[in-house]
Amino acid sequence: MDGSGLPETRSTCPYCGVGCGVLLRPDGAGGLSVRGDPDHPANRGRLCSKGSALAETVGLGHRLTAPLVNGTETPWDDALQLVADRFRATIDEHGPDAAAFYVSGQLLTEDYYVANKLMKGFIGSANIDTNSRLCMASTVAGHRRAFGTDTVPGTYEDLEEADLVVLVGSNLAWCHPVLYQRLLAARQARGTKIVVIDPRRTATCDEADLHLALAPGSDVALFNRLFSAIHDSGAVDSAYLTHTEGFVPTLEAASTTDASVTGLTEAEIEAFTRLWIGTEKVVTVFSQGVNQSSSGSDKVNAILNCHLATGRIGKPGMGPFSVTGQPNAMGGREVGGLANMLACHLDLENADHRTAVRDFWQAPTAPDRPGLKAVDMFRAVGEGRIKALWIIHTNPAVTMPDADAVRAAIRGCDFVVVSDVTGQTDTARLAHVLLPATAWAEKEGTVTNSDRTISRQRAVLPAPGHSRPDWAMLAEVGRRMGWTAAFDYESPAEIFREYAALSGIAGQFGRDFDISGLGGLDDDAYATLAPTRWPVSATREGGRFFADGQFYHPDGKARMLPVTHRAPAARTGPRYPFRLNTGRLRDQWHTMTRTALSARLSAHLAEPFLDIHPEDAARLGLSAADLVKVTSPTGSAILRARITDAQRPGDVFAPMHWTGETAPSARIDTLVAAVTDPVSGQPESKAAVAAVTRFDAAWYGFAVSAAPMSPDADYWALARTTTGYRMELAGRAPVDNWETAARQLFQASEAEAMTVIDTARGTARVALFDQGRLIGALFVAPEPVAVMRDYLTQLPGTADTAVLSGRPPADRPDPGPTLCACFNVGVNTIVQAVEGEGLATVEAVGAALQAGTNCGSCRPEIAALLTRIRQREAAE
Ligand SMILES: Nc1nc2c(c(=O)[nH]1)N[C@H]1C(S)=C(S)[C@@H](COP(=O)(O)OP(=O)(O)OC[C@H]3O[C@@H](n4cnc5c(=O)[nH]c(N)nc54)[C@H](O)[C@@H]3O)O[C@H]1N2
Ligand SMILES: Nc1nc2c(c(=O)[nH]1)N[C@H]1C(S)=C(S)[C@@H](COP(=O)(O)OP(=O)(O)OC[C@H]3O[C@@H](n4cnc5c(=O)[nH]c(N)nc54)[C@H](O)[C@@H]3O)O[C@H]1N2
Ligand code: SF4
Numbered sequence: 001m002d003g004s005g006l007p008e009t010r011s012t013c014p015y016c017g018v019g020c021g022v023l024l025r026p027d028g029a030g031g032l033s034v035r036g037d038p039d040h041p042a043n044r045g046r047l048c049s050k051g052s053a054l055a056e057t058v059g060l061g062h063r064l065t066a067p068l069v070n071g072t073e074t075p076w077d078d079a080l081q082l083v084a085d086r087f088r089a090t091i092d093e094h095g096p097d098a099a100a101f102y103v104s105g106q107l108l109t110e111d112y113y114v115a116n117k118l119m120k121g122f123i124g125s126a127n128i129d130t131n132s133r134l135c136m137a138s139t140v141a142g143h144r145r146a147f148g149t150d151t152v153p154g155t156y157e158d159l160e161e162a163d164l165v166v167l168v169g170s171n172l173a174w175c176h177p178v179l180y181q182r183l184l185a186a187r188q189a190r191g192t193k194i195v196v197i198d199p200r201r202t203a204t205c206d207e208a209d210l211h212l213a214l215a216p217g218s219d220v221a222l223f224n225r226l227f228s229a230i231h232d233s234g235a236v237d238s239a240y241l242t243h244t245e246g247f248v249p250t251l252e253a254a255s256t257t258d259a260s261v262t263g264l265t266e267a268e269i270e271a272f273t274r275l276w277i278g279t280e281k282v283v284t285v286f287s288q289g290v291n292q293s294s295s296g297s298d299k300v301n302a303i304l305n306c307h308l309a310t311g312r313i314g315k316p317g318m319g320p321f322s323v324t325g326q327p328n329a330m331g332g333r334e335v336g337g338l339a340n341m342l343a344c345h346l347d348l349e350n351a352d353h354r355t356a357v358r359d360f361w362q363a364p365t366a367p368d369r370p371g372l373k374a375v376d377m378f379r380a381v382g383e384g385r386i387k388a389l390w391i392i393h394t395n396p397a398v399t400m401p402d403a404d405a406v407r408a409a410i411r412g413c414d415f416v417v418v419s420d421v422t423g424q425t426d427t428a429r430l431a432h433v434l435l436p437a438t439a440w441a442e443k444e445g446t447v448t449n450s451d452r453t454i455s456r457q458r459a460v461l462p463a464p465g466h467s468r469p470d471w472a473m474l475a476e477v478g479r480r481m482g483w484t485a486a487f488d489y490e491s492p493a494e495i496f497r498e499y500a501a502l503s504g505i506a507g508q509f510g511r512d513f514d515i516s517g518l519g520g521l522d523d524d525a526y527a528t529l530a531p532t533r534w535p536v537s538a539t540r541e542g543g544r545f546f547a548d549g550q551f552y553h554p555d556g557k558a559r560m561l562p563v564t565h566r567a568p569a570a571r572t573g574p575r576y577p578f579r580l581n582t583g584r585l586r587d588q589w590h591t592m593t594r595t596a597l598s599a600r601l602s603a604h605l606a607e608p609f610l611d612i613h614p615e616d617a618a619r620l621g622l623s624a625a626d627l628v629k630v631t632s633p634t635g636s637a638i639l640r641a642r643i644t645d646a647q648r649p650g651d652v653f654a655p656m657h658w659t660g661e662t663a664p665s666a667r668i669d670t671l672v673a674a675v676t677d678p679v680s681g682q683p684e685s686k687a688a689v690a691a692v693t694r695f696d697a698a699w700y701g702f703a704v705s706a707a708p709m710s711p712d713a714d715y716w717a718l719a720r721t722t723t724g725y726r727m728e729l730a731g732r733a734p735v736d737n738w739e740t741a742a743r744q745l746f747q748a749s750e751a752e753a754m755t756v757i758d759t760a761r762g763t764a765r766v767a768l769f770d771q772g773r774l775i776g777a778l779f780v781a782p783e784p785v786a787v788m789r790d791y792l793t794q795l796p797g798t799a800d801t802a803v804l805s806g807r808p809p810a811d812r813p814d815p816g817p818t819l820c821a822c823f824n825v826g827v828n829t830i831v832q833a834v835e836g837e838g839l840a841t842v843e844a845v846g847a848a849l850q851a852g853t854n855c856g857s858c859r860p861e862i863a864a865l866l867t868r869i870r871q872r873e874a875a876e
C-alpha cells in the first residue's frame with residue numbers, strides 16, 4: 001500500500017533479464033500505475049525507460065481476445081480439439097519428429113515446464129527449441145564445456161564489489177539499464193574501472209575508461225592474448241589450477257594466436273591485459289556480441305579460461321558473468337527448454353537421467369537424442385519434414401536469420417498454431433490456429449533473472465475476452481491428446497511444486513539446479529513467494545558457485561579449453577563489402593509488439609536506420625538522412641542512413657526491431673544468413689555481409705495522423721505519437737495527384753483538404769480536416785523532407801490550420817526528438833537550456849529540466865550531448 005489507499009501488488013518487469021521488481025496498482029478501469037519495487041534485490045526501486053512506461057502498454061486495442069481458426073472466431077473447445085487432433089494425426093502418420101514446438105525465453109517457468117513435458121515426455125520428440133537458441137545457446141554450451149553445468153557463478157553484487165568490470169559485446173547501458181545504473185553508482189563510490197569491448201562506440205562507452213573497438217568476431221584472439229599474458233606475468237593461480245584440467249593445451253593454443261586480427265594496436269591490447277591482470281576483483285560481463293557468433297561457444301570459453309586460470313571465479317567481485325536477455329531466459333534453461341537439454345540441468349544423453357525423468361513424469365517415452373535446434377527446425381519446416389508446428393510467445397518470421405525463408409517455411413507448413421497476445425505480427429498472420437494468450441499483468445507464474453533469482457509475476461488485471469494463460473492451453477491439449485492425469489493442472493502453483501520436486505531428483509544426481517526446498521510451498525506460500533536465489537535445497541541456499549573448486553564434470557574438475565580464432569563465416573568481398581552488425585535500441589523491445597504502443601518510447605528513435613562511417617558514406621555519395629538500399633545474399637532492406645564515426649569503416653549497424661507491421665522493407669533478419677556456431681547452434685546475428693547503395697527515391701514523405709494509415713510506398717516506417725501516428729515514406733514511382741494520394745493514405749475520401757502543391761518542384765503539402773479537426777497531414781519533397789517532426793506530431797485532432805507551414809510558430813518551440821522518455825524532454829529543449837543557462841553537467845540538466853532524474857536510461861546520451869555542445873562551442 002502507499003498513500004493512495006489502493007493496494008499495490010508486487011510483480012516482475014516482463015522485459016530484460018535484469019528482472020526488476022515492480023509495484024502495480026490497477027486503477028479499476030483496465031489501467032495501471034507502475035513503480036519500481038524498493039524491496040526487490042535486482043533493482044531496489046529503480047526502473048529503466050521501458051519499465052517506467054509499462055503502464056502505457058496494457059491497453060487492449062491491439063489484443064487478440066478469441067481463438068481464430070483460419071481467421072474465423074472459434075470456441076476454445078473446437079480450436080484446442082483441432083490442435084490436439086492435428087498433432088495426434090501428424091504423430092500417428094509421420095512419427096513424433098514431424099511435430100515441433102518453438103517457444104520463448106519470455107514464457108513463465110510454469111508455461112515452459114508444461115511445454116517441455118508435453119513434447120519430450122509425451123509426444124515423444126525432443127523437437128522443442130526456443131528463441132534462447134538465438135540468444136543464450138553459446139553461453140549454455142560454453143558453461144557446460146567448462147563447468148559441466150550451465151550455471152552463472154556470480155551475483156549482481158559482484159558488479160558492485162569489483163574494481164574492474166569488462167563488458168564484452170554488451171551494450172549494458174541500453175540493454176540492462178538498471179544493472180548499468182548499479183554499476184555506475186558503484187563507480188561513483190569506489191572508482192570501478194570500466195572497459196568496453198565492442199566494434200562500435202555505444203552509449204555504454206560514454207563512461208568507459210577504455211573502449212576497444214575490435215574487429216567483429218575477433219574476441220577469441222583478444223582473450224587468448226590475455227590468457228598468455230596471464231601466464232607470462234605469473235598471474236596463474238596454481239592452487240586453483242588443481243581444480244581444473246586442460247591448462248597446457250589451452251596455453252599452447254593461446255600463445256600461437258595472432259592478436260593482430262583484432263585490428264587493435266599493441267598499446268590498446270597491453271593497456272587491457274595489464275589492467276585485467278593487475279586487478280584481482282574483475283568481472284567480465286558478456287552478452288550477444290559474444291553469443292551471436294559462429295565462434296560464440298569458443299568466445300565464451302576463451303573468457304572462462306582466463307577466470308579459471310586466475311581462480312577469479314565465484315568470489316565477491318570476481319567472475320565471468322553472462323547477462324541473460326529475456327526475463328526468463330534463465331528459467332527456460334533450467335526447465336530444459338532447449339532441444340538438447342532434459343529438465344533441471346539433467347542431460348538428454350544420460351540414460352539414468354532420462355529414466356529418472358520419465359519415471360517422475362510417468363511418461364510413455366523420453367527422447368534419447370536431441371531435437372532440432374531453431375535454425376534446423378525451421379529448415380525442416382521448409383522442407384516439409386515438420387508438419388505440425390506450435391509457436392508460442394515469439395515472432396520467428398521477424399527474428400530468425402534468413403527471415404524471408406523462415407516466413408515462407410511457416411507459410412508452407414501443413415499446420416501452424418501460434419499463441420500470442422496480438423494477431424498483428426508477421427508470424428501470427430501465418431497461423432492456421434491463432435490462440436489468445438493472457439499477457440503480463442494478467443497472469444501468474446515465476447521467472448529467473450540473470451543472477452539466478454526466482455521472482456513471481458502476478459496478475460492484477462482481468463484476462464481480456466477469452467484469453468488464457470499459455471500453460472493452460474498446453475495442458476488442455478495434453479489432456480485432449482489422451483494424457484489426462486499428466487496434464488491435470490489447475491494452477492501455476494501446482495506446476496511449480498511438481499517442477500521443484502523434479503529438481504530434487506536432479507539434486508540427487510548431483511546436479512546444481514535444485515530448488516526442492518520450494519517443493520512444499522502451498523498455494524498461499526507460492527502466492528507470497530519473495531525473490532529467491534537458487535539453489536534452495538536441504539544442503540544449499542543461494543550464494544555463488546565454484547570458489548570452492550567443485551565442478552560438475554564427472555571428475556569434479558573444470559575444463560580449460562584450447563580455442564583458436566575463426567573469422568565470421570560470411571566473408572566480405574567486392575559484391576558485399578560491408579560487415580553488417582545488428583542489435584538493440586534503448587526504448588524498444590524486439591519486434592515492438594508492446595513497446596511500440598507507447599508514444600514516449602517510440603519518440604526516442606522513430607525509424608529504422610543504418611549507421612555508417614563518414615568515409616564510407618562519402619565514398620557512396622551519401623548525405624545525412626538519405627535512404628540506403630542494403631542487400632545481402634539472402635535479402636534486402638531500405639533504411640535511413642545515419643552517418644557516424646561510432647562505426648568502424650567497413651562496418652555498418654542496423655537495429656533489429658522493425659517488422660512487416662511497422663516498416664516492411666526494414667526486416668533486418670532478411671539480410672542475415674542462417675549460419676550457426678557448430679557447437680551451440682546459435683546463429684551469427686552480428687556478422688552478416690552487405691552491399692550498400694543510395695536508394696534513389698523519386699519522392700520522400702512525412703505524415704502525421706490521428707488514425708492508422710494505409711501507405712502505398714516502397715519505403716514506410718510507422719510510429720505511435722501522443723496524438724496518433726507518424727510515418728516516414730519514400731517511393732520510386734512519381735505520383736500524379738498528391739491530394740488523392742493523401743486521401744488514400746489517411747482513408748479520408750470526404751475530408752476537407754488544404755493543399756500547397758508545386759508540381760514543378762515536386763513538393764506537396766496536404767492537410768485533411770474533418771469538422772475543422774486535423775485528420776492527417778502529408779509533406780512531400782524530392783529530397784528528405786525538412787519539417788519540424790516533433791512539433792507536427794502534436795497537431796492531429798487539433799484545429800491548427802497553420803500546419804502546412806511545417807514549423808511551429810515562434811511562441812511554440814520544437815522540443816526535438818525525445819531524449820528523456822520519462823519526462824518527455826526533447827533534444828532541442830536540452831540544448832537551449834544548456835546554452836541559455838550555461839548548464840555544465842548531467843546533474844544540472846536534471847535539476848533544470850528533470851531530464852535523466854527518473855530511470856536514468858538517458859543519462860549517457862545527455863552526457864554525450866553535453867560533450868558535443870562543448871566541442872562545438874570550443875570550435876566556434
Ligand atoms: N532496450 C532493450 N533491451 C533489451 C532487449 C531489447 O530488445 N531492447 N532485449 C533483451 C535481450 S533478449 C537480449 S539478448 C539482450 C542483449 O543485450 P546486448 O547483447 O547488450 O545487446 P545487442 O545490441 O544485441 O548487442 C551487444 C553489442 O554486441 C556488439 N558486437 C557485435 N559484434 C561483436 C563482436 O564480434 N565482438 C564484440 N565484443 N561485440 C560485438 C554490438 O555492436 C552491440 O553493441 O538485451 C536485452 N535487453
Ligand atoms: N538480427 C538479429 N536478430 C535477432 C537478434 C539480434 O540481435 N539481431 N537477437 C535475437 C535474440 S537475443 C532474441 S531473444 C530474439 C527475440 O525475438 P522474438 O522472441 O521473436 O521477439 P519478441 O518481439 O520478443 O516476440 C515475442 C512475441 O510474444 C508475444 N507475447 C507477449 N506476451 C505474450 C504472452 O504472455 N504469451 C504469448 N503466447 N505471447 C506473448 C509478443 O506479442 C510477440 O509477438 O531475437 C533474436 N534475433
Ligand atoms: S532494466 Fe528495465 S527492462 Fe530490464 S527488467 Fe529492469 S525495468 Fe525492466
Ligand SMILES: [Mo]
Pocket residue numbers: 134135136325326
Ligand atoms: Mo535475447
